[in-house]
Amino acid sequence: MEGMVFDIQRLSVHDGPGIRTTVFLKGCPLRCVWCHNPESNAIQPQLAFHENLCIGCGNCFAICPNQCHALNNGRHEIARAQCAGCGLCVQACTGALEILGKRCTVEEVMKEVRKDASFYRTSGGGVTVSGGEPLMQPDFTYELLSAAKKEGLHTCLETSGYGPLQSILKFSSAVDLFLYDVKETDSKRHLKFTGVENQQILENLFAIDELGASSILRCPIIPGFNDRDGHFNSIAKLANQLRHVCMIHVEPYNSFGEGKAQSIGSQYALKGVQPPEEERVAEWVNRIQAKAHVPVVKNG
Ligand code: SF4
Ligand code: SF4
Structure with missing residues (x-):
C-alpha cells in the first residue's frame, strides 16, 4: 500500500494532543482561498x-530534457505544463529546486513515526494524518492509521470532512x-470560499x-471572510x-x-492580508465561547 506524501513533520504540537508526528498527504478537492498548504492541492508531485x-x-537550464527552465527579461521562469517531474534539475541544483510529493x-x-515513540508516551501524543485531504487517499489513510493503532499509538485525522460517507465511517x-x-x-459562502458546499461535510x-x-x-478564522457574529x-x-465534540479550536489566519x-507557480488570492493581532483573536475566542458549551481555544 503506497500513498502520496508531501511532508512528515516530527514534534508537532498543534495537530492534536501532546507531541505528535504529522503526516501530510497530497491531494485536496477543496480550494480554500486562504489555503496555507497550496502545495498539497494537486495529488501528483510538483x-x-x-x-x-x-x-x-x-545547471537546470542545461539539464532539463523539456527545456522547462528559461530566462525571460532576467527572470527565471519555469514552463510547468511541460514539466515531467523527472527530478533531473533538482539533482543538478544546489537547493533552490525540490520535488514536492x-x-x-x-x-x-x-519507520519515521516510530522515531518519536518515547515523546508520544511522555506527552500523550501520537500520530496525525493531515493534508491536503486524507479522504482523497482513503485506503492508504486507513492502513496507516490502523498500523499506528496496532502499535498502541494515539491517532488523529485532520479532515475537511469532504468525501464519501462510507470512507469517513470506516476511518472511525x-x-x-x-x-x-x-x-x-x-x-x-462555503462554496464561494472553498469551491464546495458544506452539506456533505x-x-x-x-x-x-x-x-x-x-x-x-x-x-x-480569516479577517474579512468569516470573522462575523453569524458564523x-x-x-x-x-x-x-x-x-x-470536546473542544473548538480557533485557527487564526496565517500567510x-x-x-x-x-x-x-500558483496565484495566492489573499496577497497582502495580514494575520490578526492577538487581541483580535482573543475576541473571536470569547465570542464563540459565550455561546458554546465546550472549551474554545486558539490553536496555532
Ligand atoms: S523536473 Fe525534469 S522535466 Fe521538470 S523542470 Fe526539472 S528537469 Fe525539467
Ligand atoms: S541554483 Fe538551481 S534553480 Fe538556480 S540556476 Fe542553479 S540549478 Fe537552476
Whole structure:
C-alpha cells in the first residue's frame, strides 16, 4: 500500500494532543482561498522553485530534457505544463529546486513515526494524518492509521470532512480523535470560499458523532471572510448539537500559503492580508465561547 506524501513533520504540537508526528498527504478537492498548504492541492508531485536560494548557476537550464527552465527579461521562469517531474534539475541544483510529493509505503511512514515513540508516551501524543485531504487517499489513510493503532499509538485525522460517507465511517475504527474543519457555516459562502458546499461535510460530521467518534472542531478564522457574529454563533450552535465534540479550536489566519504558492507557480488570492493581532483573536475566542458549551481555544 503506497500513498502520496508531501511532508512528515516530527514534534508537532498543534495537530492534536501532546507531541505528535504529522503526516501530510497530497491531494485536496477543496480550494480554500486562504489555503496555507497550496502545495498539497494537486495529488501528483510538483516542482517547487525557491527563488531566494537560487545562485544562478544555470545547471537546470542545461539539464532539463523539456527545456522547462528559461530566462525571460532576467527572470527565471519555469514552463510547468511541460514539466515531467523527472527530478533531473533538482539533482543538478544546489537547493533552490525540490520535488514536492513522494510515493511512500505505510511501513516507510511508520519507520519515521516510530522515531518519536518515547515523546508520544511522555506527552500523550501520537500520530496525525493531515493534508491536503486524507479522504482523497482513503485506503492508504486507513492502513496507516490502523498500523499506528496496532502499535498502541494515539491517532488523529485532520479532515475537511469532504468525501464519501462510507470512507469517513470506516476511518472511525482507526481514529481516536477527529480534527474536523468547520470553515464556513453558511453553505453559499462555503462554496464561494472553498469551491464546495458544506452539506456533505456537515452530514458526515453528524454521522461520525452518532457513531460516538470524538472530535475537535477546527475553525480557520480569516479577517474579512468569516470573522462575523453569524458564523461564530453557528459554530457554537453546531458544537452544542453534537455529543462528542470536546473542544473548538480557533485557527487564526496565517500567510504561510503566500510564499508556498509562489514557489509552485500558483496565484495566492489573499496577497497582502495580514494575520490578526492577538487581541483580535482573543475576541473571536470569547465570542464563540459565550455561546458554546465546550472549551474554545486558539490553536496555532
Ligand atoms: S523536473 Fe525534469 S522535466 Fe521538470 S523542470 Fe526539472 S528537469 Fe525539467
Ligand atoms: S540549478 Fe538551481 S541554483 Fe542553479 S540556476 Fe537552476 S534553480 Fe538556480
